[in-house]
Amino acid sequence: MISGRAAKSKKSSLDSGYWVFLLPGLVMFLLVIIVPFAATIAVSFTTWNGVQLPKWIGIDNYVNLLSDPYFVASFQNTLILLLAMVVIPTILGLLLAGVLYSYVSRRFGEKTASFFRAGFYLPQVMPVAVAGVVWGWILTPDGALNSILQGVGLGVLAQNWLGNPDIALFSVMGMMVWFQVGFPLVIFFTALQRMDQSIIEAAALDGASGWQTFIHVTIHQIRPEIFVVVLMTTIATFKVFAQVFVLTRGGPGTATYVPSYYTYLNFFQKSQVGLGSAVATIVTVVVLAVAVVFINLQARRDLAEDF
Amino acid sequence: MTTSMAMEEQPAPRTRKPNQGRIRRSSVLGAVQAYGVLFGLIALLAVMFAPFAIIAVNAVKTPTDLAANGPLSLPQDPTLNNIASFWNAVDFGGALRNSIVISGSVAVLATTLSLLNAFALGIGRIRGALPLLVFFMMANILPNEAIVYPLYYMAKPLGLYNTQLSVIIMFTVIQSAFGTYFIASVMRAFPKEILDAAKVDGCGKLQLLVQVVVPIMRPSLAVLMVFAFIWTWNEFYLPMVFLVSNSQYTVPVAVAVTQGQHMMNESQVAASALLGVLPCLVFFLLFQRTLTRGITAGSYR
Numbered sequence: 047m048i049s050g051r052a053a054k055s056k057k058s059s060l061d062s063g064y065w066v067f068l069l070p071g072l073v074m075f076l077l078v079i080i081v082p083f084a085a086t087i088a089v090s091f092t093t094w095n096g097v098q099l100p101k102w103i104g105i106d107n108y109v110n111l112l113s114d115p116y117f118v119a120s121f122q123n124t125l126i127l128l129l130a131m132v133v134i135p136t137i138l139g140l141l142l143a144g145v146l147y148s149y150v151s152r153r154f155g156e157k158t159a160s161f162f163r164a165g166f167y168l169p170q171v172m173p174v175a176v177a178g179v180v181w182g183w184i185l186t187p188d189g190a191l192n193s194i195l196q197g198v199g200l201g202v203l204a205q206n207w208l209g210n211p212d213i214a215l216f217s218v219m220g221m222m223v224w225f226q227v228g229f230p231l232v233i234f235f236t237a238l239q240r241m242d243q244s245i246i247e248a249a250a251l252d253g254a255s256g257w258q259t260f261i262h263v264t265i266h267q268i269r270p271e272i273f274v275v276v277l278m279t280t281i282a283t284f285k286v287f288a289q290v291f292v293l294t295r296g297g298p299g300t301a302t303y304v305p306s307y308y309t310y311l312n313f314f315q316k317s318q319v320g321l322g323s324a325v326a327t328i329v330t331v332v333v334l335a336v337a338v339v340f341i342n343l344q345a346r347r348d349l350a351e352d353f
Numbered sequence: 354m355t356t357s358m359a360m361e362e363q364p365a366p367r368t369r370k371p372n373q374g375r376i377r378r379s380s381v382l383g384a385v386q387a388y389g390v391l392f393g394l395i396a397l398l399a400v401m402f403a404p405f406a407i408i409a410v411n412a413v414k415t416p417t418d419l420a421a422n423g424p425l426s427l428p429q430d431p432t433l434n435n436i437a438s439f440w441n442a443v444d445f446g447g448a449l450r451n452s453i454v455i456s457g458s459v460a461v462l463a464t465t466l467s468l469l470n471a472f473a474l475g476i477g478r479i480r481g482a483l484p485l486l487v488f489f490m491m492a493n494i495l496p497n498e499a500i501v502y503p504l505y506y507m508a509k510p511l512g513l514y515n516t517q518l519s520v521i522i523m524f525t526v527i528q529s530a531f532g533t534y535f536i537a538s539v540m541r542a543f544p545k546e547i548l549d550a551a552k553v554d555g556c557g558k559l560q561l562l563v564q565v566v567v568p569i570m571r572p573s574l575a576v577l578m579v580f581a582f583i584w585t586w587n588e589f590y591l592p593m594v595f596l597v598s599n600s601q602y603t604v605p606v607a608v609a610v611t612q613g614q615h616m617m618n619e620s621q622v623a624a625s626a627l628l629g630v631l632p633c634l635v636f637f638l639l640f641q642r643t644l645t646r647g648i649t650a651g652s653y654r
Contacts, residue, residue, distance in 0.1 A: 063558050064477025071470040071489070071529065078526040079492045082503035089502070096506070145390060153387045164637075164645050165398045168405075171637045171644060173587035173605035176629030179612065180404050183411075183623055190407045190424040197425065224401065232647035285496045288589040292609050306590070309498040314594065319502055326498040337494050341487075 083330070090323035096313075100320065107324035117325060119300035120308045123215060124284060127304070130219035131226055131283040136275055138223070139230025142166060144260050146231075147238040148246070163235055167228035174225065178292030181221040182208070185293075208294050211301040218293055218302055222286075230275045237268040277340040284333045305329045405630060411623040412436060419620055435624035439617065445628055447600055448607040452586055452632070455517050455524070455603060460582040462525040464574055467532030472562050474533065475540030476548065486537060492530035497590045505594060519595045520603075524588065528581040535648065539573045540566070579640045580648050586633070604629055 090107055094100035111117045142162075151159035169177060184190040185207040192204040207217040245267065249259045265272070287306035290296060296303040296311075305325055312322030411419060412435055414428040422429070439445065470489065474482040504523065505514070513519040543566070551565050567574070592603045593610060602610070608629035612622060637644065 064473040064479050066473075067469045067477070067558070067562070068473040068479070068485075071466050071533065074466070074522070074526050075489065075492060075530075078504070078523055079495065079500060082500035082507070083495065085503035085506075086499055096502075142394075145394070149387075149390060150394065154391065160645070162394055162398060164641055166401055167645050168401065168634075168637060171583055171587075171633045172630060173589060173608075173633070175587075175589040175605040175609035176626060176633075179608055179622065179626040179629065180408050182612075183619070183626060184404055184407060184424075186619075188423075190411075193423050193425045224404070229647070232645050236646050281494055287497070288605075288609070291589075292612070306496060306498055310590070313498070313502050313505075322498070323502065326496065326502075329496050330499040333494055333496060334491075337490075 086323045086330075087327050089320055090327045092320045094319040095317040096319045097317075103320070107321050108328075110321070111324055111328070116300055116303055116308055117305075120303040120305045120325075123300075123302060123304055124286070126215060127219065127222065127283050127286060128280065130222040131286070132276055132279040134223050135226035135279065136230050136272065138227050139234055139275070140265065140272070142227070142231050143234035143238060144264060147235055148256065148260070148264075163231060166231050169225045170228040170232075172225075173288070175288040175292050177221065177225050178289050181224075182293050185217055209298060211298040214294055214298060214301045218289055221293070222289060225289075226279065229279070233271050233275050234268060237271040238264065241267045273340065273343070277337065280336055280340075281333055284329055284336075408623050408626045408630065411620060412627040414620060414623075416618050416620045435620040436628065439621045439625045439628065442617075442621075443602065443607045443611050443625075444599060445604075445607060448602045448604050449632065451517060451596075451601060452603040455520055455592075456582045456585040458521045459524040459528055459585040460578045462521065463528035463532055463581045463585075464578045466525060466529040467536045467577060468562075468567070468570070468574065470529065470533040471536035471540055472566060475537035476543060476561075476566060477558075482537075486534055489530045489533045492527050493534075501591065501594055508595065514595065515597050515601055517596070517601065520592050523591055523595075524585045528584060532577050532581065535577055536570065536573060539570065543569070576643055576648065579643050583633075583636060583640075583644070586636075604632060 089100060091102060091104055092100035093103050093107075146159045146162055150162065187206045187209070189207075191207065192201075195201055195204050205213055205217075208214050241264070245263055246259055249263050254262070285306060286304045287310070290302050290304050290307045291310070294302040296307050306329070309322040309325045309329070312318040312325065316322075407424060410427060411424055413431045413433065415430060415432055415434070418426075418429045473479055474486055479485075504519075508514040508519050513522075547565060547569070548561070551561050556565065586603075587605065588603075589605050589609065593606050596602055596606060599607075608625045611617070611625065617625070
């Protein structure tokens with residue numbers, strides 16, 4: 047990297063001096079991320095209980111996973127969770143940000159809009175694990191949600207929210223929407239504040255309704271932020287762990303299994319480190335692929351402008 | 354400093370005319386619609402707050418009161434017993450201390466590491482900055498399970514297992530991944546005249562960093578520090594794996610893991626959830642302005 051110093055004199059002579067500042071970061075990154083990740087990939091081709099020596103078995107773990115009901119369930123559940131982690135919060139966040147920014151802050155002042163924004167954001171500053179305990183408490187069979195339903199005469203809807211295999215995943219998803227919605231909201235709200243207002247005003251002058259302006263102009267203008275939010279929440283979906291660990295431990299049966307929880311079980315309870323590593327490797331490849339696809343779609347352009 | 358403010362804020366030119374667009378209607382209809390929207394939002398917000406309110410009410414309710422009157426009634430005889438018994442059972446004071454030490458250390462160390470990385474990438478503009486940046490972002494993107502077992506295996510012989518230092522080291526790297534991207538993208542807008550002037554003055558690189566770059570970048574560094582603190586505080590998977598004895602627990606681990614370990618009644622579980630929520634409520638009130646603007650590199654550019 048420092049070679050070619052003579053050729054491009056000015057920039058390269060600067061380069062050499064700046065590399066020193068990158069050293070601590072690179073070394074720590076190597077030790078904490080790269081080496082362990084490489085080890086996980088290597089272990090995924092072995093059978094290992096974490097104590098004796100690992101035994102090389104080639105791609106057997108991967109082959110076995112294809113017909114492993116826990117693994118298949120964990121990926122199917124993750125795809126459904128995309129609804130609660132990405133789709134619904136992004137749409138709700140867009141609508142809320144639009145209403146708060148272009149309606150509430152004009153009719154009722156910016157303070158009112160800020161208050162609502164802060165309120166919807168509040169769950170985001172909580173640990174997911176603690177939010178899980180809160181919701182677990184509310185969702186027990188004799189818990190608050192069933193009491194509310196009985197109180198308003200909807201007792202027939204009362205459920206064993208986390209114990210019924212047909213319902214459990216949706217209960218977890220309810221908590222996720224509640225937890226997630228503040229994130230897109232604040233990102234979109236900040237984006238709207240930065241948006242060029244003259245375009246909105248031009249649309250209004252052309253006779254576009256508020257809704258038309260929102261769909262055709264506003265959403266188009268904050269497209270980069272929408273991409274970032276969808277990317278980050280999609281990655282977060284594949285990392286879901288604490289919600290499931292606290293609320294259901296993957297149950298009942300495989301109803302709420304997710305890949306993170308399945309690797310955790312393999313690593314620390316079943317002593318199937320090789321199998322767990324294979325699951326971890328697959329999840330990581332999927333997450334990296336998602337990131338690459340998104341970056342190719344949108345972010346590369348932004349990055350290239352800057353770097 | 355005006356330059357730093359410009360990078361932080363970039364207030365868009367905003368012209369607001371009160372009677373415009375959809376608001377330009379008959380005033381009665383407009384008012385009905387406006388208050389309809391407002392009440393809708395209040396109802397939604399009530400749903401957002403309800404879980405916290407329910408937990409708070411039941412944390413101070415006696416178990417017999419809960420059994421007799423259910424989770425929705427107000428406490429007949431408010432008590433701090435549930436909170437005190439959970440506090441003592443898990444040494445919650447110790448957990449608070451651990452979380453403050455870990456999150457505080459990570460906030461400072463990760464921000465420092467991000468600054469050093471970003472200085473090389475953003476100001477130094479070394480070649481290969483873009484691939485390196487993508488490389489760093491990997492640490493943020495990788496799921497915990499991709500690195501957890503080898504780290505766990507290495508930590509034991511190194512004497513780092515069940516120590517706060519292990520968690521501090523891991524999260525310093527993980528948080529600095531995003532931090533590097535964030536700080537580097539802010540630095541790209543760094544005023545060139547200042548850099549050139551510093552070079553003309555014969556300013557060394559370390560001096561340039563400490564005396565010129567850091568003072569101007571201070572607002573962004575502070576924002577990163579706040580987020581790194583909160584993110585680390587809220588982590589669960591790695592702290593749970595690496596901190597296995599009660600005396601090392603962080604707040605989320607103490608609240609979530611002890612649910613199964615101790616014989617806790619429903620009232621104590623509510624109390625534990627309330628104790629888990631309260632510190633974050635304090636941070637939220639302290640840093641509300643920073644937090645509710647969100648953090649993406651783009652939004653600060």
